[in-house]
Amino acid sequence: MVMTVIPDAGQRLHPMPIRIMHWINAFAMIVMITSGWGIYDDDVIIRGFFFPEWARLGGWAAPSLLYHFAGMWLLAVNGLCYLIYGAVTGRFRDRLLPIRVSELVETVRDTLHLRISHEDLTTYNAVQKALYIVVIVAGVSQVVTGLAIWKPVQISGLVSLLGGFQTARVLHFTGMVVIVGFLLVHVLLSLLVPRTLWAMLTGGPRLDRSRSP
């Protein structure tokens, strides 16, 4: 008897490339956020608001800058791979679209009534879809505003499009706030439903063949 590949064994919920990129991104994001706080503290945007020293990567601006400008390569290259992978394999279209407003409202209402259903890990609800889209856009935006404040002369066109150097700087800070906000919800929910965390480590359930990874 000839062994055949089981025809119905589809892709896992989180195929290997996604898991690798997810954890590289998690590491790079933490490096960028905490070293960014060290740079921020040198000249604060919100008067009187400093990030505590224990939360910062780097004891003062110079080491924080060194971390930031090292971490940017990891974040940008890994992020680019993720965007290409998500677009080419159809993962973005399959998981994140479509978002219906009615569904969004309904999910928010359910969540506020503490009715969080997470029976099927393989399908995201409208709020999850919206949050993932927001954080992907925020990540791309951080790279763009970061480039603008790193090279405000070489790419002065982009800087003026963003409303000038100081505005670009505030946008870069705002992007961080959005990502940190996402991170808090994301980590909290993954701890409340540990199967999701486990899935990001081991791959999770297999999908039926008709679906993209």
Added chain:
Amino acid sequence: MRSPFRPDDLPEKAVLDDHRPLIRGLERRGLFRGGLSLGALAILTGCDVRQPEAVQSALLSISRFNDGVQAWLFDPNKLAPTYPASRVLKPPKFNAYYNINQVRPVNGATWRLELAGLIADRRPWTVQEIDALPQTTDIIKHICVEGWSYIGEWSGVRLSTFLRRVGADTRAKYVAFHTADDYPSSIDMASALHPQTILAVRYAGETIADPFGYPLRLRTSTKLGYKNPKWITAIEVTNTYPGGYWESRGFSWFGGL
């Protein structure tokens, strides 16, 4: 509970009284010295004492790699945005590794600009001779590595004009600056030859005031604030990496905008 090691007969407390200021002074000095050396360690290496050596050297290697990327991104013909005179901040912002009240003014009458390295005519220059060179004015943004910025109006001779005038080898890699406030600095030749890189002698039409670098300072639109040395006393053209004050403490050497 009384310590078993405590002697039964204690010396009179009063014997210390005469020496109390001395003891206090010693303690304070020890503390101060300890604090200083720890701070100095952090500042000198540009590093965090808590970080392992390997991480530090990796970060510095990446920073050097980034210097290369920055040099590659640098477009010698790309001009920084300029602004109307109405937006110029007067006086400019002061920034140095010390406070404004610690500025030691330079005497313009005795000051000379010394030249060194790969320069054909290394005759020193006086304030009057520098003033007689063709002048140019740039109203440009000063951007500090910390994040703040302001618009300033700087006038003086283009560094490229000056370097050609003295017969500098413009194929050399670096232009280094020595200053009256012990703030060595250096930039790459491509940036030195950029049209918005000037040896500034005036701010907003007036002779530069003492705290801002009288009689001569560098102003370049294409670099961060810390790459603009003030109170320049000597210029050297060289192929040997000259480094700089903040660069030896961990800031990027290229520091390009």
